Amino acid sequence: MIQASGLRKQYGTTVALDGVDLHVREGEIYGVLGQSGAGKSTLLRCVNLLERPTAGTVTVAGQDLTALGSAELNRARQRIGMIHQHFALLSSRTVAGNVAFPLEVMGVPKAERERRVAELLELVGLDGRGKDRPHQLSGGQKQRVGIARALAGEPAVLLSDEATSALDPATTQSILALLKRLNAELGLTILLITHEMNVVKSVCDSVAIMANGRIEESGAIADLIRTPGSRLTREIFPLPEPAPAGSVTLTFTGDPRQPVVSEPVVSEVVRKFDVDLSILGGSIEELPAGPVGRLRVTLDGADRPAALAYLRDSGLIVEEAA
Numbered sequence: 001m002i003q004a005s006g007l008r009k010q011y012g013t014t015v016a017l018d019g020v021d022l023h024v025r026e027g028e029i030y031g032v033l034g035q036s037g038a039g040k041s042t043l044l045r046c047v048n049l050l051e052r053p054t055a056g057t058v059t060v061a062g063q064d065l066t067a068l069g070s071a072e073l074n075r076a077r078q079r080i081g082m083i084h085q086h087f088a089l090l091s092s093r094t095v096a097g098n099v100a101f102p103l104e105v106m107g108v109p110k111a112e113r114e115r116r117v118a119e120l121l122e123l124v125g126l127d128g129r130g131k132d133r134p135h136q137l138s139g140g141q142k143q144r145v146g147i148a149r150a151l152a153g154e155p156a157v158l159l160s161d162e163a164t165s166a167l168d169p170a171t172t173q174s175i176l177a178l179l180k181r182l183n184a185e186l187g188l189t190i191l192l193i194t195h196e197m198n199v200v201k202s203v204c205d206s207v208a209i210m211a212n213g214r215i216e217e218s219g220a221i222a223d224l225i226r227t228p229g230s231r232l233t234r235e236i237f238p239l240p241e242p243a244p245a246g247s248v249t250l251t252f253t254g255d256p257r258q259p260v261v262s263e264p265v266v267s268e269v270v271r272k273f274d275v276d277l278s279i280l281g282g283s284i285e286e287l288p289a290g291p292v293g294r295l296r297v298t299l300d301g302a303d304r305p306a307a308l309a310y311l312r313d314s315g316l317i318v319e320e321a322a
């Protein structure tokens with residue numbers, strides 16, 4: 001649905017994007033995670049061509065945006081919704097007036113506009129709040145207005161620029177739940193940028209980790225978790241690095257061959273083999289892909305090689321520290 005190839009953006013001598021390739025599939029929620037200055041906002045602004053990349057191409061819904069003239073680009077942008085960290089609402093307009101704004105720009109007749117606005121407000125849980133002014137709303141409600149406005153043009157794609165960064169944790173979760181519902185019910189493809197791993201863990205199907213204008217790692221979260229040594233796994237399950245010599249780090253992947261994290265594979269290995277097992281640390285997370293866990297242990301005894309082979313055969317990722 002979104003394909004960016006070889007994106008480069010330079011501001012004077014600052015290279016904000018240094019050869020970025022991004023592939024967002026239709027119907028997925030894709031997170032771009034990175035610290036301040038990594039280039040996330042620049043990437044998002046290049047995807048809808050609010051910024052023109054210095055080099056590279058951007059295709060959205062099969063249309064090469066980098067090849068379009070300004071009138072065609074404006075039309076194409078109507079199919080790309082965007083929500084912002086600080087909501088970007090017009091304080092002089094009511095809630096309904098904010099949501100109606102893009103419809104007015106598109107020339108939608110008044111009666112049709114009013115019907116659409118009512119539908120959109122209901123969709124985001126703001127039924128009956130149309131006459132309020134933005135200052136009468138909480139941060140979460142303001143973001144709901146932002147989402148309703150972004151959906152007015154029936155976009156194929158929603159871009160989210162740190163949409164939950166200004167919200168408290170409970171409100172963040174309610175907005176993320178709304179985005180997840182819109183993704184499921186409308187088949188909306190969502191590209192979101194964030195500096196919060198929590199956002200990625202809660203809603204994303206795929207992720208790109210960005211640093212210094214480059215993507216360091218990207219892919220479906222379920223696949224990255226199954227990739228030994230992946231940065232995502234290390235960041236979701238922080239354990240002291242480097243791992244102590246002789247220790248073993250086990251990743252429970254949520255693989256269908258190894259259906260639940262709580263399978264008694266660890267107690268089995270102690271029962272079946274002549275080994276002593278001590279737990280050094282670990283945690284379990286409930287991700288959209290299923291429950292995933294990481295456990296660091298020491299495993300000593302005559303049957304250690306056989307026990308490690310058994311754990312591998314059980315579908316766990318087994319990493320031995322030298």
Ligand SMILES: Nc1ncnc2c1ncn2[C@@H]1O[C@H](COP(=O)(O)OP(=O)(O)OP(=O)(O)O)[C@@H](O)[C@H]1O
Nearest residue numbers: 011014015016034035036037038039040041042043
């Ligand atoms: N309009 C601009 N003019 C000059 N430099 C810019 C401009 N926009 C971004 N940059 C620079 O490009 C780099 C990437 O910035 P960008 O805002 O994309 O990062 P970010 O990951 O979104 O960070 P943040 O979360 O703090 O916004 C930074 O070094 C920044 O100073």
